[in-house]
Amino acid sequence: MIRLRGITKAYGRTTALDGLELDVEDGEFFCLLGPSGAGKTTTLKTVAGLELPDAGTVELDGRDLAGVEPYDRGVAMCFESYALYPHRSVHDNLASPLRSPRHRLPAAEARARIMETAALLGIEALLDRPVGQLSNGQRQRVALGRVLVRPARAFLLDEPLSHLDAKLRQQMRAELKAIGAVRRTTTLYVTHDSVEALALGDRIGVIRDGRIVQTGTREEIWYRP
Numbered sequence: 001m002i003r004l005r006g007i008t009k010a011y012g013r014t015t016a017l018d019g020l021e022l023d024v025e026d027g028e029f030f031c032l033l034g035p036s037g038a039g040k041t042t043t044l045k046t047v048a049g050l051e052l053p054d055a056g057t058v059e060l061d062g063r064d065l066a067g068v069e070p071y072d073r074g075v076a077m078c079f080e081s082y083a084l085y086p087h088r089s090v091h092d093n094l095a096s097p098l099r100s101p102r103h104r105l106p107a108a109e110a111r112a113r114i115m116e117t118a119a120l121l122g123i124e125a126l127l128d129r130p131v132g133q134l135s136n137g138q139r140q141r142v143a144l145g146r147v148l149v150r151p152a153r154a155f156l157l158d159e160p161l162s163h164l165d166a167k168l169r170q171q172m173r174a175e176l177k178a179i180g181a182v183r184r185t186t187t188l189y190v191t192h193d194s195v196e197a198l199a200l201g202d203r204i205g206v207i208r209d210g211r212i213v214q215t216g217t218r219e220e221i222w223y224r225p
């Protein structure tokens with residue numbers, strides 16, 4: 001599980017996180033919902049180790065992550081700007097995260113991860129195609145695939161559907177929901193879109209001004225007066 005306690009983070013005079021407390025349970029798909037500037041991305045970066053909090057603790061599966069390098073944290077983060085290799089095949093784009101020295105998997109295991117991830121995202125038939133020839137939606141799937149292919153303890157997803165058109169967004173929401181149900185890997189998913197949060201989240205945390213102001217299941221969030 002992911003546990004954040006008393007996380008404070010300021011950028012100059014701007015307080016991005018103000019004593020934030022958050023618990024994401026094992027295998028849970030947790031949506032962090034809030035307006036622009038609320039501190040969502042900073043929260044993810046704090047878990048990923050890309051920002052260090054001024055105060056507070058970050059734990060993953062009971063391990064205090066203070067001083068642990070990003071690549072050793074066992075999390076896979078997906079940023080808004082995707083780094084795809086347009087001239088390489090879908091297969092190579094999915095394989096490269098598994099080839100880095102620190103995360104190298106045995107070949108058979110890597111192949112199995114790649115095939116499973118491609119199947120989950122419905123892109124098996126595209127494995128030999130260069131990414132540069134794909135449609136927007138297909139590219140988006142490959143970008144997500146580059147995160148989901150990693151044998152991570154937690155996935156951190158930052159508005160991964162934000163630049164898709166409404167129809168594709170809706171379709172990929174359903175797919176993400178299905179993937180979450182199959183994989184049951186702890187997922188912290190950031191969005192400013194309440195429809196998306198209510199559609200995807202096992203639980204939802206509402207963040208405002210660097211604090212969680214409400215947490216609950218979709219029914220609790222939706223019906224609370």
Ligand code: ADP
Pocket residue numbers: 011014015016034035036037038039040041042043
């Ligand atoms: P969200 O993801 O909810 O839009 P952020 O975590 O990106 O919010 O930002 C929270 C606050 O911190 C905002 O006021 C933002 O302007 C500020 N902030 C974020 N990153 C930086 C940065 N690198 N330098 C200065 N201010 C920043």
Ligand code: ADP
Pocket residue numbers: 071075076077078079096097099100101102103147
């Ligand atoms: P390469 O450039 O070797 O094809 P990548 O650029 O995908 O591979 O990854 C380089 C290193 O950065 C690897 O250790 C990988 O695990 C790590 N890395 C890249 N992207 C992420 C991410 N989104 N989350 C966590 N680690 C990442």
